[in-house]
Amino acid sequence: MKKFRKMNRRNFTLTELMVVIVILVMLASFAAPMVFKHIKNARISTAKTQLKLLEQALNDYKLDTGKYPDGDEGLQALMENVSDNEKWDGPYIKPAVPKDPWGNDYNYVCPGEHGEYDLYSFGADGAEGGEGENADIVNWVEEED
Numbered sequence: 001m002k003k004f005r006k007m008n009r010r011n012f013t014l015t016e017l018m019v020v021i022v023i024l025v026m027l028a029s030f031a032a033p034m035v036f037k038h039i040k041n042a043r044i045s046t047a048k049t050q051l052k053l054l055e056q057a058l059n060d061y062k063l064d065t066g067k068y069p070d071g072d073e074g075l076q077a078l079m080e081n082v083s084d085n086e087k088w089d090g091p092y093i094k095p096a097v098p099k100d101p102w103g104n105d106y107n108y109v110c111p112g113e114h115g116e117y118d119l120y121s122f123g124a125d126g127a128e129g130g131e132g133e134n135a136d137i138v139n140w141v142e143e144e145d
Contacts, residue, residue, distance in 0.1 A: 043101035114140035
């Protein structure tokens, strides 16, 4: 039978642990802003995609009923036959009309100022205007000044 040698185990010193912790904190401080930037961009992309899906649902509604829901009916007309239209064949979006990525309702105006209807989100701040993540996300093409 072979004899096993006792292995020399050395514990980490407090200094070594502190160096490792400092390195991890430095790495996290560099990575965190990049992660948050990607989250902001993902929310903006999600809002644009949801606008396109809502536009498609509105177009399906118009194909069936012959018109877009008026401003009083709003996007709720995509979920239920609020005007008792005989040609309504919905719901046109399931399971419900989504909120924008910041938890706010999408704004719908019909007739619109920029087309047959205006559909938009005010962005992260929930107020008109803004830049970056606070910028309005709209379904029309905005003219550059």
